[in-house]
Amino acid sequence: MAPKADLRVHLRRFRKTRDLTQQDLADRLGVTRQTIISIEKGKYRPSIELALLLAREFACPVEDLFELVEGDADGLDS
Amino acid sequence: MASIRDTLPIHPSRATWIAGGLVLVGFSLLQVHPAFLLVVAAGAFGPGLLRELGWLHDQDEFQRRAAQRAGYQAYLVGGLVTFALLALLGDGGVRSAAPDAILQTILALLWFTWLISSLVAYWGAHKTARRVLVAFGLVWLAFNVVGHLAHPIELLMQSLLAVPFLLAAWLVPRWPRAVGVLLLGLSVFFFWFFHLHEIVGPTPLAKGRGVVLILFVGPLLASGIALLRDRDPDSDEAR
Numbered sequence: 001m002a003p004k005a006d007l008r009v010h011l012r013r014f015r016k017t018r019d020l021t022q023q024d025l026a027d028r029l030g031v032t033r034q035t036i037i038s039i040e041k042g043k044y045r046p047s048i049e050l051a052l053l054l055a056r057e058f059a060c061p062v063e064d065l066f067e068l069v070e071g072d073a074d075g076l077d078s
Numbered sequence: 079m080a081s082i083r084d085t086l087p088i089h090p091s092r093a094t095w096i097a098g099g100l101v102l103v104g105f106s107l108l109q110v111h112p113a114f115l116l117v118v119a120a121g122a123f124g125p126g127l128l129r130e131l132g133w134l135h136d137q138d139e140f141q142r143r144a145a146q147r148a149g150y151q152a153y154l155v156g157g158l159v160t161f162a163l164l165a166l167l168g169d170g171g172v173r174s175a176a177p178d179a180i181l182q183t184i185l186a187l188l189w190f191t192w193l194i195s196s197l198v199a200y201w202g203a204h205k206t207a208r209r210v211l212v213a214f215g216l217v218w219l220a221f222n223v224v225g226h227l228a229h230p231i232e233l234l235m236q237s238l239l240a241v242p243f244l245l246a247a248w249l250v251p252r253w254p255r256a257v258g259v260l261l262l263g264l265s266v267f268f269f270w271f272f273h274l275h276e277i278v279g280p281t282p283l284a285k286g287r288g289v290v291l292i293l294f295v296g297p298l299l300a301s302g303i304a305l306l307r308d309r310d311p312d313s314d315e316a317r
Contacts, residue, residue: 030138031138031139031140032089032138032140032141034140034141034200035138035139035140035141038140038199039140041202043202044140044143046139046140047139050139
């Protein structure tokens with residue numbers, strides 16, 4: 001069964017604000033650039049550990065990076 | 079300055095490079111002795127087994143998830159086709175002159191499904207479909223150049239058949255669903271063109287039907303399905 005709410009990802013906006021490339025962020029977190037790409041595109045939902053690491057990296061609550069929205073969301077930053 | 083490694087579309091780990099080397103060495107030594115298939119098997123399945131046992135940590139969570147998804151899809155497709163083959167071969171009117179052809183077909187199908195699924199996970203549906211179509215076009219062109227080098231008119235006319243593949247590759251980002259439908263249609267066309275419907279006849283895997291099915295119809299069918307079920311309006315990577 002799929003959850004009723006969809007996930008909207010704001011990671012790209014945070015990364016751009018910090019002027020980081022996907023590779024920079026991937027290197028900081030010890031993951032591949034492909035992982036960052038997939039999270040930003042809403043194609044991959046990170047583990048709790050990685051979500052918390054991202055939140056720590058950007059010094060924000062995890063809910064600022066990942067937002068639950070009702071109905072159909074495209075999963076991407078507007 | 080970007081290194082050569084950074085310019086590659088994917089960045090395999092050292093274990094993956096070694097495994098790929100083992101597969102190539104194993105295949106090239108098959109003429110010496112069939113037992114070298116074990117080297118191929120070590121390369122194809124060794125790293126995955128080591129990762130599952132927790133002895134190899136060369137992938138991050140996205141790569142692990144992609145591998146697990148690809149493995150599950152290979153299980154579904156491989157299992158379905160194996161059951162279908164068993165049902166066909168179990169019929170008294172069906173025979174197999176070469177039992178090893180069945181095993182090779184199933185292995186090729188497992189590997190192919192795993193590969194396409196991995197490519198879609200890494201590149202997205204659009205980029206995978208584009209590269210599959212470009213590869214089809216270029217392989218067709220290469221065979222034509224080799225086969226008709228002495229006959230320029232034939233070379234030109236036959237080479238024109240590569241144009242629809244390259245055109246479809248160009249159209250993927252513009253009309254992905256239309257190209258998806260086109261690819262499904264093309265795979266059905268090739269299915270009849272190569273007489274693959276005879277796979278339900280008395281000799282299912284004769285004339286290399288299994289391999290033709292996987293190498294010709296498989297990439298087009300898989301790319302078409304991936305394009306049609308892709309929800310992402312912009313499937314390409316963004317920097």
